[in-house]
Amino acid sequence: MLGRVTQNMTTSALLANLNDLTARMGKTQTSISSGKQITKPSDDPLGTQRDLGLRGALEGAQQQQRNVDQANGWLQSTDSALGDIGDVINRVRELTVQGASDSLGDQQRSAIALEIDQLIDSVKDSANATFQGTYVFSGTKTTTAPYTNLPLSPGPPPVPNDAYQGDNGTIARTIGPGISVQVNTDVSALLSSGPGGGLIATMRKIASDLRSGSATGYDALRNGDLKNLTDNQDALNQSRATVGATMSRLDSAKSRLQDIENTTTKLLSETEDTDLAKAILDLTNQQNVYQAALRSGASIIQPSLLDFLR
């Protein structure tokens, strides 16, 4: 308790309190007008640290969603190409069964063989599918078409080039924090190797059997060739199942990333955004106190004994 209170003390105390109130109103005002309760790290050091982590996580979740979208596009190209190849296999099966029939003449068989030659080109075209300008079936050699329709030698008869031009590299995309998934399918395992030496070799064999003009050739059509074709189709279906599984994995990754984005945005908002109702209430309170301080200050500072002595 102070014994004497002088005018200077009252004045400076009032001034200090008014300054303090103005500063607090300014802070509340800033937090209202900027919408942020953390404008610099010292406002809440731990909150800032969490805020930075959340901002990083948000940026990551947004980017990874873009990664998932890109992977999805890639897989859709893959899936539709594989679907086209499946259609071709069905057509080849029909043609093979038709060509194996004893009622057909040699000319009709060679017409069928011609169609099969065309279908081989169509399989290669499907295998040369691209997504955003890159070949999806070339392994990591994404700028090289996996198959070519240019013959090895022009002939006649032309010697076709059925060799796989890509590699066996894998291509992956990041679809979550530390999670990556392979997006490419090794098409050479379907087309250039496997039962009957792969789909292309099987089709070449069917065409040559059709052209053979011999009973052994037609027997081969009925037995070995159809069997190989079925095996090739099984392998294709297996690949499509893998692609489908990967796509559904991407879908769930996408929805998880969206969840993460939503939760992170909400947490970020809770950490750094101003609670407007509270801030405005605070401001109103501070204004009331400020006005009261001004009023009481005006009535305290004004009079002294000087005013009453004559």
Place this chain on the structure above:
Amino acid sequence: MSTISSFFGLNTALRGLLAQQQALDVTAHNIANGATEGYSRQSAVLSASEAMRVISPGPNTSSGYLGSGVEVQQFTRMRDQFADLQFRAQNQSLGQFETTSTLVGEAELNLSEPSDTGLNQLLGKFWSAWDDLSNNPESPATRQALVNQSQLLTDRINNLQSQLTGVRAEAQSQYALLTGSNGDVAALANQIAQLNASIKAAVSSGGQPNDMLDRRDAAVDKLSKLAQIKVTDLGQGTIQVDFGDAATPLVNDTTVTWPQPLVSPGGQLGALLKLGDTTNAGTITAYMNDLDGFASQLASSVNALHPGFFSGTTASTITVGVTAASVKASALGPPAPSGANDIALAVSKLRGGAADNAYANLVARIGGDARTADQQQATAQALVTQATDRKQSVSGVSMDEEMSNMLKFQRGYQASARAMSTMDEMLDTLINRTGKVGL
């Protein structure tokens, strides 16, 4: 046997008049200095002047003391030495925390976090650029984008480090300015030494140089904000001032010893020394080391996957060591297959890792320090205000009090004058009207 002079009463009244007049003068002096910084209110100490022994004549001889009026014994300065001590101790803390708060706050502002333009955001975008590269390793555009984003990141790191260096240099130059030959310390020390000499001269001739004492106290108060001080009374009105942890007293009587090396002086200078310290103990240097640690963590973790991506391992030297043409998305080859993206994938997985944490920790550290300094400053400010109030309570001029004193002394003066005129009338009766029979 003694009798008293007829004029004795006139003298008594005169003393009254003079004393009241001097007291009024002091009151006027107080009012005039009501707003003067460091002024201590003064008061005239009145006491009864020496009484006269009187022996009254007559058969029953008795003696007594007859008062001879009033005199001004001294003009005292109202000052509480303990309040001064308390004020100076708190003022020292205030100086220290105020300076720390200002400069750490400056370092904090340079971070510009949390925002969409700070280093944290650039770091996130940097990792995203690697993701983009892993999605499109064939594209030259993503490589260029990665290089550009990396340059933005390293520029910001370089820039932040030079801003922190700037804050440290500011602390050093402020220290140099305050302690230099024309600085505040030297000026205040010289002022105190000169006042010591004047006060000594005044005291030895029996005076009480209140206003010079006030000015010296004000100078010591100012000095107390700069560093921890210790004031020792040397007698004859002079003082010795020990400053910080300087080996020799800053002011000893009339001798000033400055400049002197300080290690941990406390106050504003102590804070500046700690902020400007270039060893690892320095506050700003520690932040710079943390930023170096972050830069080195970033460079080593990225370079481990992509050799030579960053060159330089400190915050001030880190730069992008590759061009769009030499960015490698894959470790295969050379030439790497166009779609291979193993390096890009691996680097993008560093997101949210040690480098991000190192930076977030740095921000939290600076933020925490700034907050602590702000709070300490607020506390010190409150304590200084309290100590000032205590000082003011004793030394401050109260207009109400001065007004009532003025009335008191005015009335006293009027009454003394009345006493004098009463004496005068009495003497008039004695001199002019006595013994006139028959004239």
